[in-house]
Amino acid sequence: RGLYVLRRQLRAAKTGRSTQQSSLNTMARRVLVLAATAAALRPTLPRRTRTAPRAALTMHDYDYDVIIVGCGVGGHGAALHARSQGLKTCVLSGGDVGGTCVNRGCVPSKALLAASGRVREMSDDDHLASMGISTNGVSFDREGVAKHAEQLVNKVRGGLEGSLGRLGVDLVPKFGVYKEPHVLDVGGGETMTAQDIILAPGSVPFVPPGVEVDGETVYTSDEGLELKHVPEYCAIIGSGIIGLEFADVYTALGAECTVIEALPKLMPAFDREIAKTAERLLLTNRGVDYRTNVFASKVTPGKIGEKPVIIEMIDATTKEHVETLEVDACMVATGRVPNTKKLGLEEAGIEAPRGFVQVNDKMQVLDKPDGEVVPHLYCIGDANGIQMLAHTASTQGVSAIENICGRSHVVDHESIPAACFTHPEVAQVGLDEDAATERAEKEGFELGKAVSHFRANSKALAEGEGDGIAKVLFRRDTEQILGVHIIGLHAADLIQECANAKAAGTTVRDLAFTTHTHPTLSEVIDGAFKECVGMHSH
Secondary structure, three states: OHHHHHHHHHHHHHHOOOOOHHHHHHHHHHHHHHHHHHHHHOOOOOOOOOOOOHHHHOOOOOOEEEEEEOOOHHHHHHHHHHHHOOOOEEEEOOOOOOHHHHHHOHHHHHHHHHHHHHHHHHHOHHHHHOOOOOOOOOOOOHHHHHHHHHHHHHHHHHHHHHHHHHOOOEEEOOOOEEEEOOEEEEEOOEEEEEEEEEEOOOEEEOOOOOEOOOOOOEEOHHHHOOOOOOOOEEEEEOOOHHHHHHHHHHHHOOOEEEEEEOOOOOOOOOOHHHHHHHHHHHHHHHOOEEEEOEEEEEEEOOEOOOEOEEEEEEEOOOOOEEEEEEEOEEEEOOOEEEOOHHHOOOOOOOOOHHHOOOEOOOOEEEOOOOOOEEEEEEEOHHHHOOOOOHHHHHHHHHHHHHHHOOOOOOOOHHHOOEEEOOOOEEEEEEOOHHHHHHHHHHHOOOEEEEEEEHHHOHHHHHOOOOOOEEEEEEEOOOOEEEEEEEEEOOHHHHHHHHHHHHHHOOEHHHHHOOOOOOOOOHHHHHHHHHHHOOOOOO
16 A cells, blocks of 8 residues: 555656645555564664773772873873773873883884884895895984984874873872872872772883993993994893894994893893894894803993993803903893882882782782782782783783773783894794793693794795794694794784784684785795694795
8 A cells, every 4th residue: 555655656746746645644654653563573682781890889088099100001001991991090100101111112212223224224235236226325314313213202102191181091290109008109298099009110221230331331221212322333231132122223323233141142032943043134144243151240431432431241150251342332231120119119018029019910919929919009010020011011001900890800921922123023922942842841742833934935035035934833732822933024013913813722723724915924924834734835
């Protein structure tokens, strides 16, 4: 009947005749009836449920739900998640918004590496000639390179501060000293209170005894990132990530470098097979010499252009003097220590061996190693020493907020990747081969290993960057990933797929049957996964 009336209306429109108003009313009523019937027949789905924010569940008389001491990447991450959960949040920045990572670490170092990397690439005549390119040489402006890093820091710091403001986080430029549960002393006789407190003070460079830092000729990464000058000959104490990245910058800008390592082997944080390749690509091929198993027992500053820096070295085993080195500058890259001296923990009866705050797997502070939980107090990032990486601090901050909100959460630190942004990059996640071998022996399973090479990858060859390998370590019985280690072009980006797979428990067999885009560097990883299960990619 409804279709009949509709047809009559259409015919009437074509011939100029109008349909009676009663027919239109009838059709409208029928349409409404049909719509109501359809709505009544639609199945009712259960409504989505969500755990209420902690602030909505707990009433208190404190100033805030949570106060975070420190405004680095960890404190920032914790604050963002706290606001997403509806918690009234304050961050005590201590006047250092962005912390080490943004102001004196990850961010400015990447700017220097990006600029110096381009200088290195454009200075490699053979590499360019292989692509049919020639130049008349390349020059750089040191002040311009330094300015690039400074501008990046300002931009990132501004973005970080802006995000906190937009979300309603109170950002206070004071430092908080812990007094007792819920209470912080912020100076001037003033205290602030919160239901829960998160300590995120970060870390500072470690300067060994006997090393005199003047900030000009002998300096840490804090001063080095300002790039006040490029020394002709620089000694770098330490062959960790910081030392290697600075060696990369300095050699690209024309400096000669010597690396001094106290341990018997270079790059102690790397898998041994990766370290061997890195030694060739990052040091030997660039004329960087090195000393191992020696301490820089005494470092005396010099004067730029007038007096050299004097470095006295002793054997790490015998402690006998072995060599005295004269250089234009000395970069101290001997690691970092927690920035916890001013937190007032000792006065509050909380032990922090070597400055590291003890925590359980929920980031709750313990009063001593394996001690009791300090109520409503958490610690994240470098200050707890579990894994001194900026993104780990952020992850721990999110985890702490989850636990504050009553949802039990534990960080899987073994699935968090790490990267060294040299040229080429080095990246890793999980166990290295020595640790994986030890676990296999202890737990009684067979360790599997597969290696693929960048020289077999079309994209790497197109870039003229065929050096490097990717190594996968896995359990043969369960085919679970234990560790992945990469050195090669864009290794820091390639490792994320592996970290995600490890965190999700994805097997190497599952990954071997996953399609990777061709031609991309991801096929280097694809080749390693296929090799794990006896397949071939070449």
